[in-house]
Each structure stands twice: as C-alpha cells, then as structure tokens.
Amino acid sequence: DAGVIQSPRHEVTEMGQEVTLRCKPISGHDYLFWYRQTMMRGLELLIYFNNNVPIDDSGMPEDRFSAKMPNASFSTLKIQPSEPRDSAVYFCASSLSSYNEQFFGPGTRLTVL
C-alpha cells in the first residue's frame, strides 16, 4: 500500500484566501484524523472521522475550518478565509479501528502570508 497520501506537500497563500488540503487514507482503514503541528502547540487533533462520519471536531479552532469526507478514500480540510496564524504543518492519519495504530501522511506545510 502507498500509505496515507496528502496533497499538496507545500502551500503558500495570502491572508484571506481559501485553502484546501487533501488526504487519501490507507485503503480499508475506517478512521481518518486531521492534525495540526506547530512549534508552540505540538501535535493537535483537529477532527476525526469514522466510516466517513465526523465523530469529534472539538479540536477545530474556528468556524473558518471545515472538514469533509465524501467517501472512504478521500477527505478535505478547508480553511476559509486563511490567516497567518494558520501557518503550520497539517497531517492526515488513518487507522484500521479505534484502538489500532494511526499511520500518518507526509503532511502539508501551509504558509499564510
């Protein structure tokens, strides 16, 4: 398996623009997670899905952030409008079940100018 796939790997945008990050989980994994990593706050869980349904979105910072999972092989994390403080590395991870190990993608490094 190719592992978790994320795109783009790098994104540079200007404040106020919409940003869409994409993730393809490992085939057969029922759980998908979106994380944000910064120097100040480390790895933070933003939201996770089980069988394409959002289960816990308590980590989503604001209404500017939204996530969808239209099918088992694709998820998006959207920021609209983006702000400089959103600059971070965003990771997607997937796992087979709720108590299995999570496998991480390579991340998207987002820079908002």
Next chain:
Amino acid sequence: GQQLNQSPQSMFIQEGEDVSMNCTSSSIFNTWLWYKQDPGEGPVLLIALYKAGELTSNGRLTAQFGITRKDSFLNISASIPSDVGIYFCAGQGEETSGSRLTFGEGTQLTVNP
C-alpha cells in the same frame, strides 16, 4: 484535559551510546505508542504497547508500558546517526474520547558521529 509529559526535551549523544526517554501521564491509558518524526515527514510508528507491564522490542528499540498505565519509556541501544529525529509518545484510551491520541511534546535526538 489530559497531559503527557515527555522528557527529556532534547538529547545530544555520541554515536554508539544508549538513549532513554520517557513519558508520564496524569491519566490512565490503554495504549501507548512511540513515533519518530524525520524533518519534513510525518510521524512514523515505532512501537505499540497494549498491556500494562508489556515490554516490546523492535531492533535496537525497546519500549515498556508502565505497570501503573500512566507511563512508558523508550530505549535506543547503540545509537547511529540515522536515529536523529524527534521522538513522540502518544497515549490512548480510558479517559480519552474514543480514538483520540494524546501526544507528548517530543524528544529531539541528535547523534554525533
């Protein structure tokens, strides 16, 4: 909320030396995971622990799930330059919400050849 204290924050060692790092929690976990993150990449799972007292090895790496279920350690024997990276512990279960992982702050390891 839950807190995971990981120590040390950073280590500078000579090639060939052994390394030890640990995590302690204010809460009980059912699962402890250890990840390694290389620059520009996502965290990669090293070892998963599912039972209190469990001691698991993966090559030169050994990790243990503490008896109290509130701590775990990771040892690396005979370090080599490619061991450089950030090591994260993560806990799951009991008081966490479903599949949510709580991550430690990370240990930055530098190995001098």
